[in-house]
Amino acid sequence: MDKTLNQKAWFLVLPVLVLVAFSAVLPVMTVVNYSVQDTFGNNKFFWAGLEWYAEMLQSERMWDALVRQLMFSGIILAIEVPLGIFVALHMPKSGFWSSFCLVLMSLPLLIPWNVVGTIWQIFGRVDIGLLGYTLDLLGIEYNYTQDIFSAWATIIVMDVWHWTSLVALLAFAGLKSIPDAYYQAAKIDQASRWNVFRYIELPKMMGVLMIAILLRFMDSFMIYTEPFVVTGGGPGNATTLLSIDLVKMALGQFDLGPAAAFSIMYYLVILTISYVFYTVMTAMDKKEG
Amino acid sequence: MDWMAWTWPTAAFFIIIVTTLVIFSVLAVKFPETPRKGVLGMETTRGDRLFITLLGSAFINLAWLGVVSVNQPYALAVCIAYALVVFRWV
Numbered sequence: 001m002d003k004t005l006n007q008k009a010w011f012l013v014l015p016v017l018v019l020v021a022f023s024a025v026l027p028v029m030t031v032v033n034y035s036v037q038d039t040f041g042n043n044k045f046f047w048a049g050l051e052w053y054a055e056m057l058q059s060e061r062m063w064d065a066l067v068r069q070l071m072f073s074g075i076i077l078a079i080e081v082p083l084g085i086f087v088a089l090h091m092p093k094s095g096f097w098s099s100f101c102l103v104l105m106s107l108p109l110l111i112p113w114n115v116v117g118t119i120w121q122i123f124g125r126v127d128i129g130l131l132g133y134t135l136d137l138l139g140i141e142y143n144y145t146q147d148i149f150s151a152w153a154t155i156i157v158m159d160v161w162h163w164t165s166l167v168a169l170l171a172f173a174g175l176k177s178i179p180d181a182y183y184q185a186a187k188i189d190q191a192s193r194w195n196v197f198r199y200i201e202l203p204k205m206m207g208v209l210m211i212a213i214l215l216r217f218m219d220s221f222m223i224y225t226e227p228f229v230v231t232g233g234g235p236g237n238a239t240t241l242l243s244i245d246l247v248k249m250a251l252g253q254f255d256l257g258p259a260a261a262f263s264i265m266y267y268l269v270i271l272t273i274s275y276v277f278y279t280v281m282t283a284m285d286k287k288e289g
Numbered sequence: 290m291d292w293m294a295w296t297w298p299t300a301a302f303f304i305i306i307v308t309t310l311v312i313f314s315v316l317a318v319k320f321p322e323t324p325r326k327g328v329l330g331m332e333t334t335r336g337d338r339l340f341i342t343l344l345g346s347a348f349i350n351l352a353w354l355g356v357v358s359v360n361q362p363y364a365l366a367v368c369i370a371y372a373l374v375v376f377r378w379v
Contacts (some may be wrong), residue, residue, distance in 0.1 A: 008318055026293070029303060031296045045294045050354055050361060057355035268347050275344065277329050286332075 035260035052261035084167025105165040117229025148238040161268040174205035327379040
């Protein structure tokens with residue numbers, strides 16, 4: 001590349017910057033200010049330096065929540081991405097049934113988080129919920145309020161139910177954009193179904209899939225409402241993910257300082273991962289374009 | 290500004306970051322550059338390298354606090370070394 005970038009265009013982004021300043025930058029600055037101070041309410045603050053950061057870094061509670069969070073995001077990505085691709089590959093490509101599938105798939109995406117939580121909370125109950133009752137009848141030990149495995153299974157299945165459609169819809173959009181000529185060429189070469197997928201469909205879907213993975217990762221990494229409504233972070237602390245722990249600390253215990261330090265570290269992790277994804281995505285765009 | 294609970298150290302911290310951003314913005318306009326590929330195999334501009342430096346420095350400071358936990362200012366020296374490496378080779 002021999003052309004230099006015209007960086008002046010960035011000034012056109014200034015209005016957005018002002019908006020973001022009020023919705024994001026100022027709040028983050030406030031959190032940074034909180035993270036180095038202690039308060040007992042009344043808007044009176046006392047200097048604490050890096051104490052909270054040190055405390056949080058040694059805190060087993062935070063590391064445990066982080067491990068649980070990474071496990072949760074990892075598991076749902078490992079299920080939702082392949083499942084989404086699988087669904088997209090088997091959706092009708094055109095006609096009435098294609099539209100029907102698209103509408104059907106969008107339904108879970110339209111339901112508010114707390115409603116999804118409530119649906120699954122009731123669905124999983126052994127006394128009145130269809131899922132819990134059926135599993136109980138089949139003699140399967142299932143109780144998401146007491147059993148760790150049940151609780152995890154419930155929040156994972158719930159997330160898969162809620163968000164696989166998003167991956168499927170994005171993958172479907174990617175598939176639709178592949179010109180017929182590619183398939184015809186593959187047919188002439190007598191490519192197997194697997195080779196068509198591996199060398200035509202997957203590379204062409206990669207762009208949208210990266211977006212799907214990024215969106216699902218970020219969303220699941222920040223997830224709060226659904227697991228909170230279903231399990232409340234229990235049994236014990238078994239499903240206390242990062243944001244649930246954070247809210248408990250900041251609003252439940254009103255430990256603003258440690259919670260702020262925790263938030264900043266949480267934010268740094270998210271920022272890093274987003275940057276990596278962003279870089280990979282732009283690099284891929286360049287390669288294609 | 291009371292609600293933001295400002296302190297001098299945090300104010301200084303943000304002033305330094307904002308000043309750096311302004312300086313780099315002016316540099317980017319005055320001296321446009323070609324993105325280059327470094328050891329990470331991705332194209333970076335000065336701005337990208339600054340971002341990687343700042344983000345990395347945050348982690349270096351946290352790591353120092355968590356592992357060494359005394360003499361925090363020395364972490365800054367590590368950050369400067371890191372910044373030099375990033376600006377030279379990334």
